[in-house]
Amino acid sequence: xxxxxxxxxxxxxxxxxxxxxxxxxxxxxxxxxxxxxxxxxxxxxxxxxxxxxxxxxxxxxxxxxxxxxxxxxxxxxxxxxxxxxxxxxxxxxxxxxxxxxxxxxxxxxxxxxxxxxxxxxxxxxxxxxxxxxxxxxxxxxxxxxxxxxxxxxxxxxxxxxxxxxxxxxxxxxxxxxxxxxxxxxx
Numbered sequence: 025x026x027x028x029x030x031x032x033x034x035x036x037x038x039x040x041x042x043x044x045x046x047x048x049x050x051x052x053x054x055x056x057x058x059x060x061x062x063x064x065x066x067x068x069x070x071x072x073x074x075x076x077x078x079x080x081x082x083x084x085x086x087x088x089x090x091x092x093x094x095x096x097x098x099x100x101x102x103x104x105x106x107x108x109x110x111x112x113x114x115x116x117x118x119x120x121x122x123x124x125x126x127x128x129x130x131x132x133x134x135x136x137x138x139x140x141x142x143x144x145x146x147x148x149x150x151x152x153x154x155x156x157x158x159x160x161x162x163x164x165x166x167x168x169x170x171x172x173x174x175x176x177x178x179x180x181x182x183x184x185x186x187x188x189x190x191x192x193x194x195x196x197x198x199x200x201x202x203x204x205x206x207x208x209x210x
Contacts, residue, residue: 028115049078094120
């Protein structure tokens, strides 16, 4: 389950990194950014237009955590498109952190050793899954057979209903035979 807890995971290290990067990128001193952080909170630094470029251009991108990088990228993209909702940015950043790191996008679970690049790769092992005492393929075939039999039964019932109504007064006739108007009584 994806839990949108990226923003909640930010601490002193992320705040200091943001302050250093913003001080290098802007005319404000580190002290001014620290004061802003103390007065307005971490979101005031994260939402600044300069923050994304400060992180990317700081040259220390390898020291920035994936959580901070993804959150800032997603938050600024959403802000530019007019969506000012930090919870959505938090959730999308959590998705990126979960699936973009260490090839997780190709595994069912983070501890799974098998990689699946295509949906068909997931289906192939499912052929050997036992479900309710039957092989999955056997159950599928049984389902197809029962649906076909039910379809034939319904078609037979419809055909029988047509024959009884076609002749009127209980006389059985196929729909394909022409009616004799003289024998038909409404």
